Amino acid sequence: MAIRRILTIDNAADLAILKTVAAPVEGGVTDAVRALMDDMLETMYDAPGIGLAAPQIGELTRVVVMDLGDKPVEGSSDEPQTEEEALERRNPRFFVNPEILWSSEEMFSYEEGCLSVPTYFDSVERPARVRVRYLNYQGETIEEEIEGLYAVCFQHELDHLNGVLFIDHLSRLRRDRAVAKVKKQARLAA
Template identity: 50%
Template sequence: MLKTILIHPDPRLKKLCAPVPDLSDRLRDLAQDMLETMYDAPGIGLAAPQVGVLERLIVMDCAKEDDPQPVVMFNPEVLAASDALNTYEEGCLSIPEQFAEVTRPAEVRIGWIDETGTPREKDFDGLWATCVQHEIDHLNGKLFIDHLGAMRRQMITRKSAKLKRERARG
């Protein structure tokens, strides 16, 4: 079932999310709904707070459309990050139509629990590394614009607030 994606500014997007204590059918269903919502948007990542759920859950898929590779992560955490950096132009489903270059570690090792409850670890690089760090930021109440200077962040926030008002009017 498609979920409504919250648009910045929304106070729920700035909250620290609680760890998932154990996997329930509710959370597994939420993960599938989030994947469906992400693909529909379309996007390559989505974090639970973006659909109003303040729990540590992200989904992502940076593969080509004809070869989907969905990843569901409960309680993801960065275990290690490279000194080497990458800069990508990032966007966000919660900040539509706004993009900015963000610099992050080029490679990261992530630990998480998958949908079956199995602890996992994997190294990510390239777009996957950028995406997983962007989504984990959401779980910590941080948006990609928080990596920008104050002027640029305020400009994007004003544009997003205007878009949000226009959408609310219908």
């Protein structure tokens, strides 16, 4: 496993990749696809984040990893109190060729962030529930209805596979503000 560089919108070459539609994975979930997902998961944990799409590390393929830290731990509160408890709650999910089959008319607003748009958060409205299909780490076809943060994150990462960033859902003024903030932070860090 290796930690990969996460592409960000302040770099023109990175942005061109992030705005490109990713190709479907052909031939099922192979060892090479699993190795990519392992690298992506390690990269996401290192960042830290809760979701990462392959285009965010420069791989234009329809692969996503996610961990909402929502694994139930017996005898503990809803929110992890210690780093050990947070590690126990890890619940990695893997998605190859994910797709949305159905979306609810009911909408849900959530303040989103993105590893490719560092330091910027804004509220995005998305369908509250979606029915999805994907191949998991073992290559099995999974179909499920999801909601809440899981649905938000799934839709956010699927957008990445389609060359869409969460800031593309914002007004032009808010999108321009996000880009300016990220560019300013990159200049200050250099």
